[in-house]
Amino acid sequence: MTTIDFSALTEAEAAGIQNFPKPAPGTWTEAFGLGKGPVPLDDCYDPDFYEDEKEAVFRRSWLFGGRMQQLPRKGTYFTKELPFLNLSVLFVRGMDDTVRAFHNVCTHRGNKLMWDDYPGQESSGACRQMACKYHGWRFDLEGEISYVHNAPEFFDLTAEDIALKKIHCEVWAGFIFFNLEETPRATLREFLGEDVWKMETYPFEKMTQRYVIESPVNSNWKLLMDAFQELYHVPYVHSKMNNPSGLATGTDKVPFMMPKFHVFGKHRQYTSGGPHANFGVRSPRPLDNFFGSAFYGPESPPDIGPVGDGVNPSKIDGWGLDSWQLYPNLDILIWGRRNWYLTYEYWPTSADTHHFIWNLWFVPPTNARERLAQEQTVLSVREFAIQDAGAVNAMQVALKSGAVKGFQFCDQEVLARHLHHHIQNDVAEYRRELGK
Ligand code: FES
Ligand SMILES: [Fe+2]
Numbered sequence: 556m557t558t559i560d561f562s563a564l565t566e567a568e569a570a571g572i573q574n575f576p577k578p579a580p581g582t583w584t585e586a587f588g589l590g591k592g593p594v595p596l597d598d599c600y601d602p603d604f605y606e607d608e609k610e611a612v613f614r615r616s617w618l619f620g621g622r623m624q625q626l627p628r629k630g631t632y633f634t635k636e637l638p639f640l641n642l643s644v645l646f647v648r649g650m651d652d653t654v655r656a657f658h659n660v661c662t663h664r665g666n667k668l669m670w671d672d673y674p675g676q677e678s679s680g681a682c683r684q685m686a687c688k689y690h691g692w693r694f695d696l697e698g699e700i701s702y703v704h705n706a707p708e709f710f711d712l713t714a715e716d717i718a719l720k721k722i723h724c725e726v727w728a729g730f731i732f733f734n735l736e737e738t739p740r741a742t743l744r745e746f747l748g749e750d751v752w753k754m755e756t757y758p759f760e761k762m763t764q765r766y767v768i769e770s771p772v773n774s775n776w777k778l779l780m781d782a783f784q785e786l787y788h789v790p791y792v793h794s795k796m797n798n799p800s801g802l803a804t805g806t807d808k809v810p811f812m813m814p815k816f817h818v819f820g821k822h823r824q825y826t827s828g829g830p831h832a833n834f835g836v837r838s839p840r841p842l843d844n845f846f847g848s849a850f851y852g853p854e855s856p857p858d859i860g861p862v863g864d865g866v867n868p869s870k871i872d873g874w875g876l877d878s879w880q881l882y883p884n885l886d887i888l889i890w891g892r893r894n895w896y897l898t899y900e901y902w903p904t905s906a907d908t909h910h911f912i913w914n915l916w917f918v919p920p921t922n923a924r925e926r927l928a929q930e931q932t933v934l935s936v937r938e939f940a941i942q943d944a945g946a947v948n949a950m951q952v953a954l955k956s957g958a959v960k961g962f963q964f965c966d967q968e969v970l971a972r973h974l975h976h977h978i979q980n981d982v983a984e985y986r987r988e989l990g991k
Pocket of ligand 1: 687
């Protein structure tokens, strides 16, 4: 039985978060060659930038579709709705166990192929053939036409012409990606790069217990992504949630300095540690202690065996968290020692808004206590995210005034600088190609 402990952490526990090697101020930003000046911020509200960003970034990158756990056997499928690109992507696991992606559009007269009660909503299930609700055309799991109702009435139909329209699809470590280019400029492996690819040794496949939360957010997608790639804001936005000394000694006590950053091409990563990486540390929240669980996961996680070489690339002691931001809009957060992970997706819906999806993945619980501990983590993560979403909502309203022209990023915000740098580079290159 866990006892409830209302006291805050000791000074020694709180200090533990700072006991990681860190370089002198300015070092990361210099080392990554990103410049130290203010970064233009109109990429977060300018409608023209947004239109070009769709083409330059989202139609030219490998994008995250979902996890293999969403396609557990032959014939299973799910759709992903991307209204900002006027797109519904249909992922199907074929009889050969290959995952394929198609435009979710019937080739007869263009009706939406797979949907349930509302055509704008996502759909999933299992089937042997995919049947259109309008005139009954059917397609096999490889996307080939398998039935045309009253076929002799048609003129010169060829199977090739009426097969489902393919989208490039590749799988890495159980993460399903798709690419909208006619001919992708890189394979998925080239796009991710070898350092990211190495993370595949982590046993993601053991974590099949999934919790999903999604929400519209009133900010440009990059603003919320920025909030998850720096801890500079934590003592203020999350002062009563995560700052272990906050209740007792004030929010400025623990600065949440991140010990290590990496950039891998357009992707980036930070490693964090501290008391939350270790067992037996008390949370300032009574319910966390009651359920033996908190934001960083259940205190008694299952054994998942070796985690491989790809995670914790800095090899720091007291490893707490790996946060990988994969270009353009996917975060993978792996909680060291707590043995679970989550993904954040930020899908634009306009220059000023986006749709935020987070999936939390755990080893399936074996009893009610483990299930409740997982749910307490889910609730804590949701509270954190609501606080971040509130902060960036206020930011969106303010920065549109144009009063401030650039982000002033400190060295601890270097990863946010890196994201805007690459997004702005890609849009600039696209505009050059078009002679804009
Ligand atoms: S639109 Fe699909 S069968 Fe007619
Ligand atoms: Fe936050």
